[in-house]
Every structure is written in C-alpha cells, then in structure tokens.
Amino acid sequence: xxxxxxxxxxxxxxxxxxxxxxxxAMLFFGVVVLVVFNFALESVRDTMREAVPGVLxxxxxxxxxxxLNRMFAAEKENRSLQGLLMVPIDRGVLYIGKMxxxxxxxxxxxxxxxxxxxxFFNLTVWREIPYLAIVFLIGTLGFTAVGTLxxxxxxxxxxxxxxLPLILFPVILPILVNAVEATGIxxxxxxxxxxxxxxxxxxxxxVVLATVSYLLFDYVLED
Amino acid sequence: xxERSRFDNTLGAxxxxxxxxxxxxxxxxxxxxxxxxxxxxxxxxHVPAGIAGLTxxxxxxxxxxxxxxxxxxxxxxxxxxxxxxxxxxxxMVLVTGPIWAKPVWMVWWTWSPRLTSALVxxxxxxxxxxxxxxxxxxxxxxxxxAVFGIVAFIDAPIVWFSIRWxxxxxxxxxxxxxxxxxxxRPALWTCTAAFLLMLVYLLRRRLCLELARxxxxxxxxxxxxxx
Amino acid sequence: MLEVRGLAKYFGRFTALRDFNVSVGRGExxxxxxxxxxxxxxxxxxxxxxxxxxxxxxxxxxxxxxxxTPQASRGLMGYLSHDTALYLDLTAVENLRFYAELHGLPxxxxxxxxxxxxxxxxxxxxxxxxxxxxxxxQRLAIARAFLHDPEVLLLDEPFTGLDQTGTEFLRTYLGEAxxxxxxxxxxxxxxxxxxxxxxxxxxxxxxxxxxxVPKSALSLDRFQELYREVAKGS
Numbered sequence: 001x002x003x004x005x006x007x008x009x010x011x012x013x014x015x016x017x018x019x020x021x022x023x024x025a026m027l028f029f030g031v032v033v034l035v036v037f038n039f040a041l042e043s044v045r046d047t048m049r050e051a052v053p054g055v056l057x058x059x060x061x062x063x064x065x066x067x068l069n070r071m072f073a074a075e076k077e078n079r080s081l082q083g084l085l086m087v088p089i090d091r092g093v094l095y096i097g098k099m100x101x102x103x104x105x106x107x108x109x110x111x112x113x114x115x116x117x118x119x120f121f122n123l124t125v126w127r128e129i130p131y132l133a134i135v136f137l138i139g140t141l142g143f144t145a146v147g148t149l150x151x152x153x154x155x156x157x158x159x160x161x162x163x164l165p166l167i168l169f170p171v172i173l174p175i176l177v178n179a180v181e182a183t184g185i186x187x188x189x190x191x192x193x194x195x196x197x198x199x200x201x202x203x204x205x206x207v208v209l210a211t212v213s214y215l216l217f218d219y220v221l222e223d
Numbered sequence: 224x225x226e227r228s229r230f231d232n233t234l235g236a237x238x239x240x241x242x243x244x245x246x247x248x249x250x251x252x253x254x255x256x257x258x259x260x261x262x263x264x265x266x267x268x269h270v271p272a273g274i275a276g277l278t279x280x281x282x283x284x285x286x287x288x289x290x291x292x293x294x295x296x297x298x299x300x301x302x303x304x305x306x307x308x309x310x311x312x313x314x315m316v317l318v319t320g321p322i323w324a325k326p327v328w329m330v331w332w333t334w335s336p337r338l339t340s341a342l343v344x345x346x347x348x349x350x351x352x353x354x355x356x357x358x359x360x361x362x363x364x365x366x367x368x369a370v371f372g373i374v375a376f377i378d379a380p381i382v383w384f385s386i387r388w389x390x391x392x393x394x395x396x397x398x399x400x401x402x403x404x405x406x407x408r409p410a411l412w413t414c415t416a417a418f419l420l421m422l423v424y425l426l427r428r429r430l431c432l433e434l435a436r437x438x439x440x441x442x443x444x445x446x447x448x449x450x
Numbered sequence: 451m452l453e454v455r456g457l458a459k460y461f462g463r464f465t466a467l468r469d470f471n472v473s474v475g476r477g478e479x480x481x482x483x484x485x486x487x488x489x490x491x492x493x494x495x496x497x498x499x500x501x502x503x504x505x506x507x508x509x510x511x512x513x514x515x516x517x518x519t520p521q522a523s524r525g526l527m528g529y530l531s532h533d534t535a536l537y538l539d540l541t542a543v544e545n546l547r548f549y550a551e552l553h554g555l556p557x558x559x560x561x562x563x564x565x566x567x568x569x570x571x572x573x574x575x576x577x578x579x580x581x582x583x584x585x586x587x588q589r590l591a592i593a594r595a596f597l598h599d600p601e602v603l604l605l606d607e608p609f610t611g612l613d614q615t616g617t618e619f620l621r622t623y624l625g626e627a628x629x630x631x632x633x634x635x636x637x638x639x640x641x642x643x644x645x646x647x648x649x650x651x652x653x654x655x656x657x658x659x660x661x662x663v664p665k666s667a668l669s670l671d672r673f674q675e676l677y678r679e680v681a682k683g684s
Binding site for chain 1: 498499500501502521522523524525526527528529531533534535536537538539540544548549551552553554594595
Binding site: 359361440443444447 | 461463502
C-alpha cells in the first residue's frame, strides 16, 4: 500500500518538476495576491502587521486552489485516469498519493510567498519559524485533504475550474479561520500556549475530513 | 409513483390549521416581551425555521448515505428535495435575523459564530445545489452530490466549533439554560411543530415532483427508442 | 468468464445500452460491430468497471470459476482504447514503471526495457512520450494496458493511429494472446479485420444486441451484406 502511494506521489511530483506548470502559476498568483492586498489595505498601513496572517492565508488558499484545479490535468490529457482506474488497487491509494503531492506543491509555494511577505510587510521572524512551520503544515494538510476530493468532484462537472473555489471555500472555512488565528498568535502575541486550541481544531478537521474523503474518493472517480 | 395521495391532502389541511394556530400563538397568545416589545415575536419564526432547516440538512445527509449504499435514485431525489428546503429555511433564518437584529443590536449583521455558521451552512448547501446543476448525467450527479452532501454535513459541526470561541452576543444559552420565560414556550413549540409539518409537507411535494421527473425521463427514453 | 445480464445504461434521457445479455466463455475472441454511438464503447467501459451500469449486472469469473469482487476483477482485465492513457511528460520507461509499481510487478529497468522491446520501442525507453508519434504512443499504450498479462483483453478501436507494421504487430500480439487462451472483446469499425480475428460476431445497434453469431455461421461476404443492411435500416 505505501509503495503504491509512493508511486502515485512520485509520478505527480516528477511530472510537475519536469513541466513546472502548476508551481509557476501558484507562486506567481501568491505574489499577485500579496501585492493586491498591499494596495487594498493602503489605509490601514500602520496596523498592517495584524492583517498579515489573513493576507498570507488568502494568498495560500487562492494559489492552492489554482494548484488543485491542475491536479487532474495530467489525468485528463489522454484520459490517463482510465488506465489508473483499471489498476486493481484501493482507490484511496490514489487519493493519498495525490493529496501528498498537492501538499508538497502548496508548501513550496507557501515558503516562497511567506519569505516575500517578510520583505513586503517588513517583518522579522526567526524564533517563530518552527511554530509557523507547524501551522502551515497542518493547515495545508487540511486544505488538501478536502481539496483533493473536491477537485475530483469539480473535474466531473461542466464548470470545472470555476466551480472548485465555490464549493471548496465554505468547506475549508474552519481551516482558514484557525490557521489565520494561529498565525496571528505567532506573529503578534507570541502567546504560544494559546496555539493549542486552533491547532487542535485544525488537526481534528484534517483527520476527520481526510478519513471521509479517503472513504468516498471511489465514488467521485469516473473517467 | 409520483402522484398526490390522500395522505398529502390531509397533511396539507393539517398544515393550514397548524399555521393559523402558530400565527395566533405567536402574535396573540404569547406575552409581549418587556424590553424588545412586539419585535421579539420574530423569534417564533426565526428559531423554528432554523430547526426545520437543520432537520432538512440531516435528512439530506441520511439520504446521501443511503444513496451511496443502495444506489437507488429515490434516495437521491430525497436528498435533493431536502437540500433545497434546507437552503430555503436557512434563508428564512438569515433574513429574519437581521430584521430582528437591527433595532435590538443596532446593526444588521455581526460576524458572531451563530450568524457566521448559519451563513456558511447556507453556502455549503448552495454549493451542493450548484454541483448538481453542473453535472448533466443524473446517475453521476447522484453519486457525486451524495459525496458532497456527506462532506458538508460532517463539516458543519466543525465550522460551528471552530468559530465558537469568538465572543458571542447572540442570546444562545437562553433556551439551554431555561432562560426562556415559560409563558413563551407554548408559542415556540406550536410554531416549531408547524414549521416541521411544513417541512414534511413540502418535502413530500418536492419529492413527488422529482419522481415525476424520473418518470418523464424514463418515458422519454422509450419514445426515443421504439422497439 | 464474463456474464452480462439485463444490462442497461442510461445517461438521463439517452439510452446507451438496454436489455443487454451476453456471456462470453474463456478463450473466446468476440468482435463487436456497430456504428458510432451504437454503444460499443459504453459496453466495454461498463464491463471494465469504468462506468457503473444503470440496471443489470456484469460478472467476471476467475479462470477457476468463482465470481470476483469488482476490484479483483479489474486486475483480471486489460483495457486498451484509442485514448492512450499515457503521461506525456514522462518517458516510456517511467510510464511503464508507474503501472508496474501499482500492479506490484517487477519494475527494474531491464524488465521494462524488455517490455518495450516486445512492442518495438527498444531504443526509445528514455525519451519523453510527448516526442512520440501517434503510432509509437499506441504501441506504448499496448505495453501499458497488458503489462499485467490480463485474462480478459478489452479493446476499443485498438488499431486507431497504428501504421502498417503497428497494425501487423497488434494483430500478431492479439492472435498470440488468443492462442494462449485469453478472452478478447474488441470493438472495431474494420469489418474484414474484425471478422478475421474473431470467432464470434456481435452487432450492436442503438444499444441493443441485434446479431450474435459464431463466425462459422456466416461467410465474410454474407456478414458484410447483413451488416450493411442493419446499418442502413436503422
């Protein structure tokens, strides 16, 4: 099972690193969001620091959605999904492999966007990094846990790319709310004990929805 | 088969009486609230609509699970009907809320957990209906929307808990702690019962319509292909 | 080997298949004929488990005779269609390795290159599939689809895009598989070719089986005549 998950993961990563289609788009879009928010929040520049967590997670979520939309691109071209579906494996394997690949792409994007945001918003972080890394990791896992399933749902519809954000954002709201909250705690109050609550909710969300998605993935896969 | 039964007619008559009774209880029988005045009477519609809406979503969840287990389109039709009604009742909650809130809290809207959750819940099921709208093949549509229905329903409590620790100005504990004046209870229960009856009645009518649609679909197939 | 009973597939108001009853014995080679949109592809996809039937059932039996679960029966089948199902940004070897890993087959470079040599792509293993011609892609698709040496070969217009040598190769390949007792279901437009390769002929018209005969019952000329009539009459 793990060998097969690894095979799916490696295949997606290999294709992405070779073409860099999604990563380029995700990175650039992340930067665009940062810049746009810089203008949008012009009037509250003095308190910008408080807005940074929200801006960051909006950038992550938007560029992540872009990546999720491309998730089944390789499978749609030449209808490779047909070949995949014929393999006698538990389809949850495909779910986990794809979810992990999407997580990796998002984390790469997040790292780059975060570093840029330090420059744009004049932040200095150093000791906070491990905490941020945990929040980013759990938040991203929660995002892709649902995102992978819903990307497959959207791929089945006539609207595809347009539909995904509409159905994804209401569902991942708990992740966004808590990730913003947690990031805010780290960047602004540094009261690390207060991190426990948002992190717990994010972890519960991730575990519950990943399990549900794993079980239901079979039903949304039709070529 | 899709036709209006005697049971539906009886139900309709009951609903009519129930609604009139509910109006009487809410506007005449229930006492005038001390600080909010008559305005508080919106409560007798706001809360029952919420209860009916949540019930409809629970029906959608159960029907979605049943569809995936049985692959019978009947369950899918029930899920669709329930989701539509859930959206309607939640919309009722979302509309009556601000009307009540403006004079009492001085704002139309606050981003308090209850309001935010209700709005997100409403959005989740609008998304459900959107998905259904964009999948042309009914069998595929049924399976995929069932998956989304399950995810949405499981997501809902997490949405609620995840924003709950924000300060809340909503009078939520009123019911739970028994803060509601006993004099108001009969009206609340009557209205709730009437709204639930309305839910059942509308659900049956909507399901009937959807089953009729199946019949049309089946007949169209036959017409298309003469033997 | 394969049993289809009361199968129907609807797409809303459109009927793709109905009253479909076919049972195919082990080692049979069945050719499916029919015009575009007659339901050949839908039938093969339902058998493959890629598409769920609206009514009826599809049963796959193991060579021993026992009925298999959907997941296990997928492993018994290989599906080759005009869509190659290849990843264009991977090399030929990488494509095969991916599937070999999923199937749990040996996937050392040498194993995979031997597979490639079989389909005449011996020196192309480390070339990106995007640079392959349509015919080469189809050859690789053959290697991919039948990597796990399936018992049942489902073929949907498999000759599409193949050149003369490619066609010859696939014919020999299928003939040899048939000789080894593999069951084949092939949908094709090429009547003479389909006739020649098969031992049973099925004509599908508007989702219904309109003709199902052993090849020995009809000469090629007679069959072509009949088929033309069926196609015209509808």
